[in-house]
Amino acid sequence: MSVVRDKTPKQRDRALSQLLIDSVIDYAIFQLDKDGIVSSWNPGAERIKGYKATEIIGEHFSRFYTDEDRAAGVPVRALETAARAGKFEAEGWRVRKDGSRFWASVVIDPIRDDTGELLGFAKVTRDITERMEGQRILRETQEQLALSQRLEAVGQLSGGIAHDFNNLLMIILGNLETAQRGVQAMGGVNASVLRALANATRGAQRASSLTSRLLAFSRRQPLNPKTLDLNKYL
Structure with missing residues (x-):
């Protein structure tokens, strides 16, 4: 009985967290395994990037990057930095399913178990194209x-x-x-x-x-x- 009582709050917390993530549509929130393969996908990610969960889960997250960034190894370095420093933050162009680009604010956090072993990454992406355009107009x-x-x-x-x-x-x-x-x-x-x-x-x-x-x-x-x-x- 003690095991059941211990698991129930954790299950409840996980369900609540997932419900919260699924209710967010202004942010793309998803998980990657330690190799960069997409393992979860929220409605915000579908809205911002254009992929349905069934289309993108199991694919490498580098497809969201431009050809130039992929060739330069930007996706790989992002995961390496997150794993080494505990967080990766950046802004840059990202590519939607239809090939259009948007300016993104990206945060990647490593996910580790109780022993510190790397299990994967949590990635949050926000479309800030309008903000960037506003800043450009202000500069001009x-x-x-x-x-x-x-x-x-x-x-x-x-x-x-x-x-x-x-x-x-x-x-x-x-x-x-x-x-x-x-x-x-x-x-x-x-x-x-x-x-x-x-x-x-x-x-x-x-x-x-x-x-x-x-x-x-x-x-x-x-x-x-x-x-x-x-x-x-x-």
């Missing part, structure tokens, strides 16, 4: 914000420089126009001097147009880009 948003802030700083800097440079150009243009009028009034002056003054004036006017564009950029005004042949001014 943060990068875009940082870029926008850098552009704003560049715009403010270029606006200040362009404003000061434009003031200098106005002085240069004013003096060039005065010089042209003075030369023309003198008469008999070498035509090359007039051409040089005219070229200098055109160059200053184009530089003024460029500073206006820089000012427009700093104020976020729409620009009207045009092709410019720099060889004409070299």
Whole structure:
């Protein structure tokens, strides 16, 4: 009778544990033997991975990994780490029955008997694809914000420089126009001097147009880009 009384609570605990595992659908919870062969399968595993228990029990768990990870020996190392360190945790791509991939959070714990002998492994997998996608969107948003802030700083800097440079150009243009009028009034002056003054004036006017564009950029005004042949001014 003492043996019966001892077994009954254990059986009750096992049944309760199995009932709890079977009620979980957001986590794939299953067991592996010490060689990595699937020995149990809960409804959450079926929902996440797409295999029915009759299809997957008796198969090696490496089929849930990508071809690249299998070739690199990732499944084997996961079990070795769990057995050696007492736990294995990782995130990575996993493959469903239909071939589609999902980003998984994985925990593997070793199962040992009272003497410490390894019997197998308990594996819990969670699909965190949506969380990963949310983190990616957050990173991109943060990068875009940082870029926008850098552009704003560049715009403010270029606006200040362009404003000061434009003031200098106005002085240069004013003096060039005065010089042209003075030369023309003198008469008999070498035509090359007039051409040089005219070229200098055109160059200053184009530089003024460029500073206006820089000012427009700093104020976020729409620009009207045009092709410019720099060889004409070299």
